[in-house]
Amino acid sequence: MNLPQTLPSSIAPPRVLPPADRLFARRAERLRKLSAGHPMARWMEWLASVSDCQQKMFERAPEVQAEPLTAWRAMYDELCAALDRPAGNEDAALQARVDHCLAFAAGREAGEGRDQTDVMVAAALQVAWARASRQRCAQALPAITHREQCPCCGSAAIGGVVMAGDGRGGLRYLECALCATRWHVVRAHCSLCDSTGEVAYLGLEGTAGEVQAETCAACTGYIKLFFEARAPGIDPVADDLATLVLDVLVGEEGFARGAPNLLLVAGEAV
Numbered sequence: 001m002n003l004p005q006t007l008p009s010s011i012a013p014p015r016v017l018p019p020a021d022r023l024f025a026r027r028a029e030r031l032r033k034l035s036a037g038h039p040m041a042r043w044m045e046w047l048a049s050v051s052d053c054q055q056k057m058f059e060r061a062p063e064v065q066a067e068p069l070t071a072w073r074a075m076y077d078e079l080c081a082a083l084d085r086p087a088g089n090e091d092a093a094l095q096a097r098v099d100h101c102l103a104f105a106a107g108r109e110a111g112e113g114r115d116q117t118d119v120m121v122a123a124a125l126q127v128a129w130a131r132a133s134r135q136r137c138a139q140a141l142p143a144i145t146h147r148e149q150c151p152c153c154g155s156a157a158i159g160g161v162v163m164a165g166d167g168r169g170g171l172r173y174l175e176c177a178l179c180a181t182r183w184h185v186v187r188a189h190c191s192l193c194d195s196t197g198e199v200a201y202l203g204l205e206g207t208a209g210e211v212q213a214e215t216c217a218a219c220t221g222y223i224k225l226f227f228e229a230r231a232p233g234i235d236p237v238a239d240d241l242a243t244l245v246l247d248v249l250v251g252e253e254g255f256a257r258g259a260p261n262l263l264l265v266a267g268e269a270v
Helices: 023-035 041-059 069-080 091-108 115-138 237-241 244-252
Strands: 158-161 170-178 182-184 199-203 212-218 221-227
Touching: 023 041, 023 199, 023 244, 041 212, 041 237, 069 091, 069 115, 158 237, 170 237, 199 244, 212 237, 212 244, 237 244
Parallel strands: 158 221
Antiparallel strands: 158 170, 170 182, 199 212, 212 221
């Protein structure tokens, strides 16, 4: 189905959308809903608990102007305490995990070998960057200088959201894997290399097509698209985790994943 690329109105939608107020609370709700009967149910339920903690930290003291690279450590310690996990690692070891996580989010490194501690570090970084991005967007919406990079933090997208309602129905916004900022990118273009004419969409049989893989024959990469109209409450992070079987099938077709999910304990090369 072809969807409009522009609104039938003289008022253009914002090109950049800041992280939502209830970002992590909605993610927790979605993870719990998707976990029912899922093979990864225990992992998804644990991630829902992580998201609950993220929301509490995200809501607290939003006026604090702490830099994300400074703020993350206190958030990491709080997450560990709330989830009864040892904070453990020496500062140098933790910093190495932070560096790897940021490189993974930006698409500079692969995600193989990540474990539960890496996910905890990533969860703290997500809160710190989401808060910073909301503050930045409140001052002035940033310009989109590189369509494949988040305009707030420079990270890669976890996927694209095809919006529903609010004057943005049918428009595609990429969502940052790190700070959850969304930015508008015209559809029918590869999200990775901007190629046109060689983009195809693959989905899972027996579903409403709410999650599809956008594949590109030019760069042989893919990211996922998440359709709000087909699944109210859809969340790129949660729904990506729930549809990893799609990644396997698309990989068998010769396409490489081009979108990092920081809550995966192992990931393909970006």
